[in-house]
Amino acid sequence: MVDIFRTFLDRIGSVLGGFRGVMPEFGASRISPRRAIEYAPVWYAVNKVAGHFSQLPINCHRRLDRGSEIDRKHPGHILAHTRPNRWQTAPEWKMQGAYQLLLTGNWRCVIMREGSRPVQLIPFNNPSSSVWYQGERWHGTTVCKDEPLAVALGITTDGTTIWIKDEDIFFVHGLSLDGLSGINPASVMSNSLDAGLSAEDQVRMLAKKGFSGSLMLEAPAGMFRNAEEAKQFLEMFRDAHDGSENTGKTALLREGIKANMITMSGRDSQWIEQRLFQRQEAAMWFLLEEIIGDDSSVSYNSLAEKHLAYLTNCLNRWLVHIEAALDRSLLTERQIDNQTHFFKFNTQALMRMDPLKQAEYLTKLIAGTVISPNEAREKLDMNPYEGGDSYSNPAITVAETGENDDETPEEVDEIGAEAAKRAAIVGWIRHMIGVEQQRVCQAVKTKNFIASIDRFYKTFSESLGQICEELGGNAGIANEHCRASQDALLTLMQATDKDLLLDAVGELTSTWTERAEELATNILRGK
Numbered sequence: 001m002v003d004i005f006r007t008f009l010d011r012i013g014s015v016l017g018g019f020r021g022v023m024p025e026f027g028a029s030r031i032s033p034r035r036a037i038e039y040a041p042v043w044y045a046v047n048k049v050a051g052h053f054s055q056l057p058i059n060c061h062r063r064l065d066r067g068s069e070i071d072r073k074h075p076g077h078i079l080a081h082t083r084p085n086r087w088q089t090a091p092e093w094k095m096q097g098a099y100q101l102l103l104t105g106n107w108r109c110v111i112m113r114e115g116s117r118p119v120q121l122i123p124f125n126n127p128s129s130s131v132w133y134q135g136e137r138w139h140g141t142t143v144c145k146d147e148p149l150a151v152a153l154g155i156t157t158d159g160t161t162i163w164i165k166d167e168d169i170f171f172v173h174g175l176s177l178d179g180l181s182g183i184n185p186a187s188v189m190s191n192s193l194d195a196g197l198s199a200e201d202q203v204r205m206l207a208k209k210g211f212s213g214s215l216m217l218e219a220p221a222g223m224f225r226n227a228e229e230a231k232q233f234l235e236m237f238r239d240a241h242d243g244s245e246n247t248g249k250t251a252l253l254r255e256g257i258k259a260n261m262i263t264m265s266g267r268d269s270q271w272i273e274q275r276l277f278q279r280q281e282a283a284m285w286f287l288l289e290e291i292i293g294d295d296s297s298v299s300y301n302s303l304a305e306k307h308l309a310y311l312t313n314c315l316n317r318w319l320v321h322i323e324a325a326l327d328r329s330l331l332t333e334r335q336i337d338n339q340t341h342f343f344k345f346n347t348q349a350l351m352r353m354d355p356l357k358q359a360e361y362l363t364k365l366i367a368g369t370v371i372s373p374n375e376a377r378e379k380l381d382m383n384p385y386e387g388g389d390s391y392s393n394p395a396i397t398v399a400e401t402g403e404n405d406d407e408t409p410e411e412v413d414e415i416g417a418e419a420a421k422r423a424a425i426v427g428w429i430r431h432m433i434g435v436e437q438q439r440v441c442q443a444v445k446t447k448n449f450i451a452s453i454d455r456f457y458k459t460f461s462e463s464l465g466q467i468c469e470e471l472g473g474n475a476g477i478a479n480e481h482c483r484a485s486q487d488a489l490l491t492l493m494q495a496t497d498k499d500l501l502l503d504a505v506g507e508l509t510s511t512w513t514e515r516a517e518e519l520a521t522n523i524l525r526g527k
Contacts, residue, residue: 031193033103036186039196041282042103049286050098052315054091057081057346058326063339071341075117076330080343084109084121087148096123101174101318102286105182108139109170111329112152118330121170122149131181137166170329172321189285196278218258287314311347319345348379359424359471366420373423382427422520425471429516429523432464437509440489444502453489457482473523481519485512 036042060077061068071077084093097107100123108129112120125148129141140163143150153162173182186193217237224230253259283289289309326343327336335341362376374388439460443452461482465475488508496504 031186031190031197033099033186035197036103036189036193037099039193039282041196041279042193042285045282045286045288046099046102048288049102049314049318050095052310053098053318054095056094056319058090058094058322059344059346060326060330061342061344063341068342074341075119076326076341076343079118079121079330080326085148086120093121093123097172097322098318100124101172101182103186105174105184107170107172108141110149110152110164111168111170113168116332120152122152124149132163133180137180138163139166139169139171140164170325172318172325185285192278192281192285196282216259217253220256223255223257287317289313315347319347359421359428362424363420373420376424377427382431418524422524425520425523426516428467428471429519430513432467433512433516436460436485437512440485440509441502441506444505449493449501450490453486457486468519468523471523477519477522481515 037046058080059070060074060080062071062074080090082090084090088096097109100107106129108124109121110124111118112122124139124141129139132138132140140161141149142159142161143153143155144158145151145156145160150156150160155162174185176182217234219230224233323343323345327341330343331341362371362379365371366373366376369391372389372391374384377384377388439456440453443449443456446452461475461478464478464481468477469475489505492504492508493501
């Protein structure tokens with residue numbers, strides 16, 4: 001049961017005697033999170049961090065004598081990993097939480113329980129939620145009667161302010177001055193965002209105006225007899241050429257009038273440089289090392305290095321705090337005291353390598369008996385096979401069979417590594433052929449089967465060719481495979497009744513995974 005008490009907004013001060021808010025003053029200007037995210041660099045930064053955060057699975061682990069295993073039946077695991085509440089998926093819940101952390105500095109969810117078992121995590125939707133401390137911490141927010149939190153707590157009046165005990169709240173905060181709640185980043189960024197949003201408004205006004213005003217019309221001496229005629233001419237000129245709807249129209253000047261273009265001033269150049277700096281400044285606020293459009297970004301030797309730097313410098317600071325908050329909120333006192341369980345993000349989802357490097361990496365782990373072949377297949381989203389759970393070096397296994405007694409240990413080791421590499425390549429190719437089977441069967445259902453197939457193979461051959469090159473082969477292997485597939489489909493179509501074509505194509509493509517072995521052989525030979 002959630003421990004709460006309610007007040008009305010106009011009575012908070014008299015009931016509580018004051019509370020500590022989450023938005024300390026950092027200047028005269030205030031910018032709301034909703035306004036801040038309208039600025040393109042902020043939108044990019046928040047979406048990037050929130051998107052990657054939502055991709056990372058959260059697992060509840062049970063400690064073993066050596067290592068740990070995922071406790072999939074733990075109620076906290078079900079909430080954090082699969083279904084936090086009745087209307088949100090785990091990625092949606094995490095994305096909302098990342099938005100609140102990045103732009104309000106605090107992420108709060110009410111923990112709904114049945115007895116002692118947590119069954120839902122219901123987010124605070126009000127970004128101006130507050131914290132009050134008097135011997136223990138309470139969290140306050142104002143709710144509307146139709147929002148999920150109010151419905152869950154049985155609140156039927158709009159504008160009701162509720163205060164909930166800290167033990168019933170899942171709470172993560174960012175940088176804090178008092179240790180009770182996080183500083184509101186949108187407020188801290190106020191001056192910086194003001195400058196950026198003002199520049200955006202300037203661009204919008206220029207676009208609406210149609211031209212930047214850097215045009216001077218020169219009339220011959222004595223052409224206009226008075227100021228009224230000159231004003232009338234300018235109004236006619238502006239009506240014809242000002243505004244976005246007139247952009248690109250051809251102008252005609254008569255009676256010796258000349259148009260003089262004014263080149264960009266030093267002030268305009270500084271304005272452009274300022275906008276570039278504002279992109280860099282936005283990246284600094286969110287601890288990103290790059291933002292699209294910033295040419296001074298840090299470069300890395302590989303995508304893996306880039307992701308590792310991003311994970312270390314930006315994401316990890318949040319992941320560690322969220323893991324600790326999950327431990328505090330969703331584990332029992334006994335589990336915490338005995339350290340039998342803990343929550344952990346699986347960051348491998350961000351650290352995936354290109355196919356060839358991943359194949360080599362998994363091969364070395366198998367050869368070193370760090371993982372089993374089935375564990376390697378699981379990382380490739382492939383099904384296990386019988387006998388694949390043993391931790392044995394393929395090279396040593398070959399030697400023990402007695403089939404290669406005349407070979408040196410170096411040759412045996414090379415054979416084992418080659419076998420493991422081949423298995424990984426076959427796995428990648430089978431996955432691509434599975435995609436091919438699915439798309440071809442979908443194309444049969446379209447009105448123009450041949451045109452759909454041609455469009456699919458035009459892009460699929462490029463994707464498969466890139467995979468082949470990354471695995472050590474060349475694009476010609478993929479082109480040959482796609483030609484053979486198209487020829488087989490065309491022959492089948494000519495010999496099959498239209499009503500039976502879907503079943504016939506399904507039967508034909510069901511055997512295509514067997515072609516993965518031949519493709520793997522050609523890739524290893526470098527054909």
